[in-house]
Amino acid sequence: MCPAFSLVLTRIAFHYSLEADSSRERMVSTQQATVNLPKHLGFEELIAPLCVKEFHNVFWQKRPCHVHGVESKFRELFSWKDLNDLLESHHFAHPRLRLSKDGADVAPKQYMETLRFTKGNRADSWGLTREFADGASLILQHADEFHPGLQLLVDALTSALGWHAEVEVIAGLGSSNALPIHVDSNDCLVFQIEGTKRWRLYEPTRTAPLRASKMFPDRYDVLPAINPDSERPTITFEVTAGDFAYIPRGWWHLVEPLPGPCLSLNPTVYTPTIQDLLRWLVNELSIEEICRFAIPTDAHEQQSVLCRVADVVNRALVPDAVSTFRRFVVNEMEGKPSISLPASAMGRQQVSLSRSVTIDGGGSVHVTSDNDSAIFRVRWRGRDFHFERQHLEVFRGLNDGQSHCVSDLLAGCSSAEARIRTIAFLSTLQREGIIMVIP
């Protein structure tokens, strides 16, 4: 458990040394001063003395960044004790927990055990320690799910960078490379807690190459990036305790730990690509009749259909499409569960005229409808829900992240039967967890 954050950071004067070659690393060095981090963790403090505006303008999705910090800068974010506690108290299965050595995965049977009674898998402490001592690096994915301090880090990154993030913990003794030279599917950040790693970075051999990602598994590039010349890195820097680094998607890298215990947090930011947006749009456009047609045989008809499709796509690609897609993606992410038994089950409020309701979590959800269909679709946490079109206006009325009196939502109902149907509709939304009744 991480204590309330009073992370001691250092900053004062800093200088930039921008090399003549604009593709070179831009270095930021710090001298000392102390800043107490508030309980909320801010991206600004994490990357100081580099400012967030400059990070976005100069580095984000453009080129790598390395910011020096004092050795203790990230120590209270996560510790070896935190790692040991997580490994002891959770049954992490492969590949969430994996070991890698000399660029290849260590066979899970070398360090995982199947429990006799529960049949679950977990790290075998003896095997794990042996492989670790022999030079394997430990990689724990999505560690933020189990650690409140890392959840704060994820919140800070998601808020500053606009898209969902998660944190990977990497630990080792600095005796072998965990991975061979590679590119990642997403933008990667590094917060070095202990030890030093030499990062060799190679500029992209293909601009913004597409690789399947956990959040976007269908992402695909028909012309993959070719390997760079491993002998000629574009940038080399040593990331040591207290340093922050950023590696944009598409930059090749080879990470070589220097001898000694090495512990780092390596968050991934799942920024969607234009292809991800187009792939989503392809499904959404199934509401357009022309997109459901078979391709005609006749050449003139083909031409006519293609013109209509082009018109449909053009009308869909308005600036609003990005914010709509963002709402869709955000709601697809796994949210933190909120369970407060027994009170939440015993005191469950029913939908009634005297109550107010809101979308669960206080946001808004993605809704799809057309003029022909008798139903509309609500996309909620990875599932499609379909409701009768008569309830569409009520749903739109409450789909704004605000709370609404049920009596107000019923104002448009023209009869007692309509009000009863609407109450039943709202009760269904509540039962599915899409809305909550405010106590």
Ligand SMILES: [Fe+2]
């Ligand atoms: Fe990587």
